[in-house]
Amino acid sequence: MHFISGLMTHRTPFIVTGLGPDVDPFMPEKERGLISQRTKDALTALKAQGKKLGGIRPKTAQKQAETKVHTEKLRATFAKLAGKSTRAIAAELNRRGVQQANGKSWHAMAVLRVQQRLEG
Numbered sequence: 001m002h003f004i005s006g007l008m009t010h011r012t013p014f015i016v017t018g019l020g021p022d023v024d025p026f027m028p029e030k031e032r033g034l035i036s037q038r039t040k041d042a043l044t045a046l047k048a049q050g051k052k053l054g055g056i057r058p059k060t061a062q063k064q065a066e067t068k069v070h071t072e073k074l075r076a077t078f079a080k081l082a083g084k085s086t087r088a089i090a091a092e093l094n095r096r097g098v099q100q101a102n103g104k105s106w107h108a109m110a111v112l113r114v115q116q117r118l119e120g
Contacts, residue, residue: 067117078118
């Protein structure tokens with residue numbers, strides 16, 4: 001669709017092969033609007049049937065729970081390192097061989113996120 005809208009912006013004539021050469025150049029815009037409306041209508045119908053849309057998937061909930069447990073295990077370590085910069089804490093955790101919940105090494109932003117979890 002991005003390519004087609006680029007052609008339209010530059011006023012390059014083109015033919016939509018499925019529709020033939022007599023198609024109005026604004027037909028793709030109209031079709032985009034129709035697709036949007038059909039999607040909205042379908043989502044509205046699903047909601048009316050009681051279908052839950054969106055939300056957290058089971059795997060995501062499991063990862064969040066694992067991260068929470070891992071964060072709690074780090075509470076004492078973070079308390080001992082309190083007062084240091086996030087970079088210094090990350091360097092110290094990496095030096096000690098402590099890994100994040102996802103198994104990766106530490107960086108300042110990861111330290112900050114854990115500190116926020118521990119506070120809230």
